[in-house]
Amino acid sequence: MTGLATTRLSSRGQVVIPEEIRKALGLQAGVRFLVLRDRDVVILKRIDAPSPREALALASKVRRQARLAGVRPADVRKAVQDVRRRG
Numbered sequence: 409m410t411g412l413a414t415t416r417l418s419s420r421g422q423v424v425i426p427e428e429i430r431k432a433l434g435l436q437a438g439v440r441f442l443v444l445r446d447r448d449v450v451i452l453k454r455i456d457a458p459s460p461r462e463a464l465a466l467a468s469k470v471r472r473q474a475r476l477a478g479v480r481p482a483d484v485r486k487a488v489q490d491v492r493r494r495g
Contacts, residue, residue, distance in 0.1 A: 411432055441453060
């Protein structure tokens with residue numbers, strides 16, 4: 409395992425990721441993380457937005473699955489309206 413370092417938890421619950429690790433991973437201010445806990449282990453997983461190509465591929469896959477499941481555009485519109493009404 410590379411990039412081993414220690415850090416401390418602040419009184420406000422903040423953890424500083426050491427500079428060497430931030431640079432190696434290309435982490436910039438504002439990067440978002442998913443925080444996972446497994447017993448006494450905390451894992452930070454960077455959340456990256458999909459590229460435009462990945463987003464289009466995912467949308468295409470969702471449309472295909474919806475068609476196979478018999479979901480019609482009118483069904484989606486109704487579901488969206490129902491959720492918006494509930495607030």
